[in-house]
Amino acid sequence: MRTVRGWFRDTAGGLPARFWYLWTGTLINRLGSFVLVFLAIYLTQERGFSASQAGLVIGLWGVGGAVGTTVGGTLTDRWGRRPTLFTAHLGAAAMMLTLGLARDLWAVALGALLLGMFAEAARPAFGAMMIDVVPAKDRLRAFSLNYWAINLGFACAAVLAGLAAQADYLLLFVVDAATMLVTALIIFIKVGETRTAVTVAPGQAKGEPPAGALRTILTDRVFLGFVALNLLSALVFLQHISMLPIAMGDSGLTPATYGSVIALNGVLIVVGQLFVPRLIRGRSRSHVLALASVVMGVGFGLTAFADAAWFYGITVLIWTLGEMLNSPSNATLIAELSPAELRGRYQGVFSLSWQVAGAVAPILGGLVREQAGNGALWLGCAAIGAVTAVAHLVSGPARERRAVALRAATEPVVPVTATRTPAPEAAEAAATAPALPVRSGADAAPPAADSDGVDGSAAGGPGRPRSTESAGAR
Template sequence: MQGWLRQAAGGLPRQFWFLWTGTLINRVGAFVVLFLSLYLTGERHFTQSQAGLVLGLYGVGGAIGTMAGGVLADRWGRRPTMLLAQFGAASLMLTLGFAHSYPQILVVTGLLGAFGEGVRPAFSAMMVDVVPERDRVRAYSLNYWAINLGFSLAAIAAGFAAQADFLLLFAIDAATTLVTATITLIFLKETRPARRPAPTGAAPTSGGGMFTALRDRTFLAFLLVNLLSVMVILQHWSTLPIAMQADGFSAATYGWVIAVNGIMIVSGQLFVPRLVEGRRSHRVLAVATLLIGVGFGLVAVAHAAWVYALTVVIWTLGEMLQSPSNAATVAALSPSALRGRYQGLNSLSWSIGTALAPVLGGLVLQGPGSTTLWTGCFAVCALAAAGHLLSGPARERRAALRRTEEAARIAAATPGRVVTTDLAPTT
């Protein structure tokens, strides 16, 4: 067990553990978004369409926040961007709890989405800055584990808090966000790489702002392929409960079936780095995407609760492989000067997937029907897996160039130091 713990968590930088601790604390208190729709319809007595508009504005604000946060992380710095977003989100969280009128709630929720999601690019960029490339899959697995553990605990605790007083949800969420902001303020140092002239022969994507990132075809192709699997995996909270309801299952049954996902991630995610160690990331992503496709495809023949649970087991295995490999790929493709922007674009692609998944899934379910939806999910994932395999060599070449650029940047910053292409410095 000690050997396994060392392999899973040993040797990571001190600053990473402060980031990890902040993630866990923030997720344990992430109550508001989980219960916002229930609060709006139950406590505030808004209609479902009104509640839907509020949630939609949160998503719009989040999309704007991720883009703005990515730009600020590169121009202003990771730490100040995180502090602005975290203190702003805590204030808005409490403000939303005291807002009563519908226009007030609309405005505050939109701003909350911008500040709440605006921290993500800076957080992710800082993690890339402090964790060497060879350790990133482990680091992302640990962070993903903390996210899911915190989410599971939050879902349980928020239920009890909501029974006492809905305002308690907003207060606890704001408090944990403030604790996370305090960790950022006291323990985290700025990690944004110093701006220096690009080394001779470097690709033009080494600088130039958001438009440069948007012209990076290798990165955009990766985001497009990943978006396909995102739209499939997000069916678990949109069309999957509808399919189970059509089969006569209650909301409680859906609850324990989907709980398998969280249980597997919390109990098994830390074994993933050893499983994928030494394997090419595009092949891991291809296998992960196929597992997701198989899991959702089998929903077409699932009519018993245990079969639904089995489908969750299969696509969760794919999700566990995909998440850290996906994050490590984004990090490897990002030039150091534009890490915030690249992370912002990656977050934006997930926001787009979150918006498209329920709409497209609902249209297919209502039109051609359930069988078409789930077999279509498998077909989309098979296409995405092929995309990973076909575009993998180009990604590897781009990642090798990024390593060379980063080694040259570090060497220029510290004359007399030799830096290997895996960014492990030696004198």
Template sequence: MRGWLREAAGGLPRQFWFLWGGTLINRLGSFVLIYLAIYLTQDVGLSTSKAGLVIGAWGVGGGLGTLAGGVLSDRWGRRPTMLTAQFGAAALMLTLGFAHGFWQLLVCTLLLGMFAEGVRPAFQAMMIDVVPDRDRVRAFSLNYWAVNLGFAASAVLAGVAAQADYLLLFVIDAGTTLVTAVVTLVFLRETRPAVRARKARRNGPGLGTVFRDRVFVSFLALNFLIVLVVMQHQTTLPIAMAEDGLGAATFGWVIAVNGLMIVAGQLFVPKLIEGYDRSRVLALATLILGIGFGLNAFAGGSVGFYVFTVVVWTLGEMLQSPSNSALVAELSPSLLRGRYQGVSSLSWSAGGALAPVVGGFAQEHAGSTVLWLSCAVLGVIVAAGQLISGPARERRASELRVSPTLTKSPTSTETRHDEDVTPPTAPRRPAR
């Protein structure tokens, strides 16, 4: 056991563990998003479609926040970006708890999404800055483990708090966000090198550089489609269970299985997938995710069957997350690390914005069965896309591993120094 722990968690830098600890604290109080759909429909009294629009506003705000956070983390710094986002999110969380009416809820959720998700690119860029390439899959797995340890506990605790008073959800969530901000303020140092900071301010490449990277954007497009599936666990799944007569506390225990499985098994995943083709791992993971959500069509109000579906799609999530995060890190040129992380987070925020709207509409007008079977179809499509686009991604990752800040022009042998941060173009295949 001691040897396994050393292999799973040993040798990582001190600053990583402060990041990890902040993640755990924050996730232990992440009550609001888990129960927002139930709160809006049962306590506030919004329709399913309006609740979907409010939750979708979180995703819209998150998309804006991640883009701004990505640019600011490269230009302003990782630490100040994180502090601004964390203190702002704590204040807005309390504001949302006291908001009334559809439009107030919509605006507060939009702003909260901006600040809550704005921290993500800076956090991820800082983690990549301090963790060497060889340890990143382990580091992302450990951080994901902390996320889900907190999620598993918060899902159960939030169910109890919601039965007492829904306002407690917002108060506790704001409190843990504030504690995380204090951890950032006291223990974390800035990791953006000063030389790179001056070059970034002087040359100032924009977000368009990232969006012109076709290999990266095609990968994010696939990620966006699977996010549409995954995010149903926060929106349409609790509504479907409520329609089957299962209460908020039951949903909390069912969804906590997701976190408990990840806590129990996630640290074994890096060793399990070591040596396997990454594109095939991602394809298998997305296929399992799609099938897991598709099985909800046959739950029929059975708590045991809902637990079974959570077990299935969690297995896919456990395989997908560390490979996905490490690949995004490898595809990010060092001078544009914050921007690439911001655009990557945008795929999650955009999926988070659209998932409740599309899922809520499908659930309300076509029924839950159509919704869940559509999730299975999307899983198959994304799995095929991962297999097809995988070779180009691995070529790009290999180029950046060899020369993270020094690349060669795709049309000549001229060398571009790190002032030129345009991502390399994938080599063309020779004509047959």
């Protein structure tokens, strides 16, 4: 029988110390994410803004986030992970305090715009750091653990934010800013710069990514196809923030009931996420993502028939299972589809899909609901889930081939023997020997039968944001 100690070792053992500093930073940052939980209530009740004005402020936060992920991705590759993340956190902490002290609508709106920009600029740097410090074979476990920390911190923040708001709303902004600073200091001191040197082309400055980086991303059809599928999933997933509370209100349920029902999402993730890596290890990554899309679609689709708190609770538990399958598989796949010298930019573009979904999902959901009805909205979510699942199955092999090619281009060649061979004989041997996959170090693993596996094999790679947060970004 497997002991608790053995399970814990398989789940969290052997990961680099620098990962645990990043993990600690994630947990501290999420424990202080007060403002995100109560911003709409703060703007309408404390500041007296209308619902439309509050929506404008929150929308500007999203616009700033879209700009931040793009700029942050570029700086992550050009300037470095550590300075980008540290500067972004300092700026976000300053703007958090500014937003808390602002009174006029224009000041609040500008503060939200800049806060979104600085806060989201840190996301590509953090994601690139995670990929840099964790070996490929351990990334599935690492991203699952980080996603678990995000949800644990976020769940606790909701409770702590309610207590802090009773004392003083300004306390929400002060504590949130303080946790940002603590996170930045931990990573700046304990993790340091993780960007590795890349091959310098003629005429290229040292440490600079190759020219035409944007063109490389825009012509990477495999990567952009995956980003598009994530956008579809995010449009469905984010309906739980905008349209789900409205649907529950139409069923005669109170906001407190919505809070209790949606809390099931965080509870299930905290309880079960650490078991997911073992569950999906060695399985086809495309199949896992397709299953996740179907499960999320079914969960949101059943909302069309829900009319009581217990029924809504079941739907939340179902789509949460899909979310739990989707997040680690997404994160590891993005890590493998990102060239090392463009890792920050790729992380930024992927995070941008969450920002776009955050702005579009409530508008699109509201339009569908008004024009076609509540049932059409949720059944439409189920249809999108089914389409996304099929697309994952179709595009999966191309993604895995791309991941293999990128890994082969970056892994060092390991000599087969220590025998020294004269140059002519070595050349002849190289010309006649059959081609074999070469691995080294922590990436070494036996080949797998499934070329789309997630077990760390040469064929499929190791077994991703939300929105991010790497983690899908929450």
